[in-house]
Amino acid sequence: MRQRIAVVGAGPAGLTCARVLHRHGRAVTVLERDAGPHARPPGGTLDLHEELGQAALERAGLLDRFRALSRPEGQAMRILDVDGTVLRDWQPRPEERANPEIDRGQLRDLLIGPLPVRWGHGVAEVGPPTRGGVPVHFTDGRQETFDLVIGADGAWSRVRPALSPATPRYTGVTLVETSLDDVDTRHPDLARLVGDGSLAVYGVNRALVAQRNSGGHVKVYAQFRAPLDWHTDPARHLGLSPRAGVDPADAAAVRATLLDLFAGWADPLLDLLRRGTAFAHRPIHVLPPGHTWPHVAGVTLLGDAAHLMPPLGAGANLAMAEGAELAEALAAADGFDDLDAAVRAFEKRTWARAGRWAAITTAGLERLVSADPAQAIALFDEVQPS
Numbered sequence: 001m002r003q004r005i006a007v008v009g010a011g012p013a014g015l016t017c018a019r020v021l022h023r024h025g026r027a028v029t030v031l032e033r034d035a036g037p038h039a040r041p042p043g044g045t046l047d048l049h050e051e052l053g054q055a056a057l058e059r060a061g062l063l064d065r066f067r068a069l070s071r072p073e074g075q076a077m078r079i080l081d082v083d084g085t086v087l088r089d090w091q092p093r094p095e096e097r098a099n100p101e102i103d104r105g106q107l108r109d110l111l112i113g114p115l116p117v118r119w120g121h122g123v124a125e126v127g128p129p130t131r132g133g134v135p136v137h138f139t140d141g142r143q144e145t146f147d148l149v150i151g152a153d154g155a156w157s158r159v160r161p162a163l164s165p166a167t168p169r170y171t172g173v174t175l176v177e178t179s180l181d182d183v184d185t186r187h188p189d190l191a192r193l194v195g196d197g198s199l200a201v202y203g204v205n206r207a208l209v210a211q212r213n214s215g216g217h218v219k220v221y222a223q224f225r226a227p228l229d230w231h232t233d234p235a236r237h238l239g240l241s242p243r244a245g246v247d248p249a250d251a252a253a254v255r256a257t258l259l260d261l262f263a264g265w266a267d268p269l270l271d272l273l274r275r276g277t278a279f280a281h282r283p284i285h286v287l288p289p290g291h292t293w294p295h296v297a298g299v300t301l302l303g304d305a306a307h308l309m310p311p312l313g314a315g316a317n318l319a320m321a322e323g324a325e326l327a328e329a330l331a332a333a334d335g336f337d338d339l340d341a342a343v344r345a346f347e348k349r350t351w352a353r354a355g356r357w358a359a360i361t362t363a364g365l366e367r368l369v370s371a372d373p374a375q376a377i378a379l380f381d382e383v384q385p386s
């Protein structure tokens with residue numbers, strides 16, 4: 001009898017897992033809360049490491065198409081001082097393919113391909129497993145039973161409570177994201193400033209990062225240490241001049257607050273904020289580094305649902321690697337006992353690797369948004385190939 005496998009979440013983890021299963025001729029049901037692939041903006045750019053994200057795409061048979069879409073020149077990295085002085089300007093060699101960038105939307109479309117994703121299927125709760133399988137309860141009250149439920153539903157996973165009581169905690173660092181469109185024609189000065197890849201500026205307990213996406217789009221991330229509710233009292237929480245609370249949806253008020261927070265930085269850097277359009281708040285949450293759970297037959301987790309960590313270039317890579325590795329293990333399994341053994345072995349392997357990356361990225365965030373900006377430059381020098 002064929003096993004009924006459900007993947008909850010059509011992010012990098014879930015789609016990679018489903019696509020590799022599909023490649024091996026295994027039936028899989030992808031359940032996604034979003035109403036459709038374009039229901040919300042797809043997000044920024046992702047760098048995919050050769051040994052993680054790219055290896056996963058190879059297992060999905062998609063590496064050649066990734067190479068055609070991705071931007072090796074996006075690996076370029078420039079670090080400026082707050083006065084605009086260039087401190088580092090790293091350019092990849094023409095053949096460098098260690099971490100090319102790809103737009104998140106392009107990656108999603110590449111992974112979806114022929115997969116019949118069930119859009120508009122928000123999962124409310126999973127389990128507990130019974131002899132007949134694992135019940136999945138949807139937000140609209142319906143229910144369906146599977147033999148294996150793979151929770152790839154991100155930071156605030158609804159599958160995770162079936163395995164673990166862990167919940168994400170706030171790191172004390174918030175990102176506020178803004179965007180610039182058509183930079184090459186509308187903002188050529190900022191296009192030159194950002195270059196082909198990323199630009200980063202590190203100050204005391206704050207940083208500004210700008211990343212080029214495809215099509216002349218640039219995403220800008222203002223990063224700072226602040227309590228989660230900083231916007232209710234920016235004067236007290238950010239040490240700014242007296243002012244009323246900020247409505248996070250009020251772009252003009254958020255922009256003005258950020259310009260105050262980054263006051264004294266070089267004008268072209270502040271232009272990245274002045275000319276940004278909408279502002280989205282992304283407080284950085286993490287699961288406890290080294291998060292594991294007692295094995296439960298019929299349910300497992302992938303990606304951020306298993307090991308949410310600071311966004312320092314590892315999360316999507318791990319999510320995809322895990323998706324591909326679990327799918328190959330499941331495809332090779334024969335019968336229900338084999339399937340469970342494959343999941344159990346996968347969990348052991350993946351916990352060890354994710355734990356290492358959680359420790360690296362947690363320590364990295366402490367150094368990148370810190371009281372001593374020299375720490376950020378030192379970190380860059382440690383990880384960047386010369």
Ligand SMILES: Cc1cc2nc3c(=O)[nH]c(=O)nc-3n(C[C@H](O)[C@H](O)[C@H](O)COP(=O)(O)OP(=O)(O)OC[C@H]3O[C@@H](n4cnc5c(N)ncnc54)[C@H](O)[C@@H]3O)c2cc1C
Nearest residue numbers: 009011012013033047123154303304311313314315316317
């Ligand atoms: C600003 C920023 C930049 C980043 N840059 C990088 C980078 O360069 N490289 C890198 O490796 N990582 C990066 N990351 C981290 C990366 O985005 C995540 O680690 C990655 O998206 C995790 O993939 P996932 O599939 O586990 O979860 P997600 O991408 O969160 O996908 C989860 C999916 O599940 C769906 N879902 C959620 N709840 C339900 C539900 N109840 N029912 C059904 N569906 C549900 C969601 O709609 C979503 O489609 C970055 C993160 C941020 C915030």
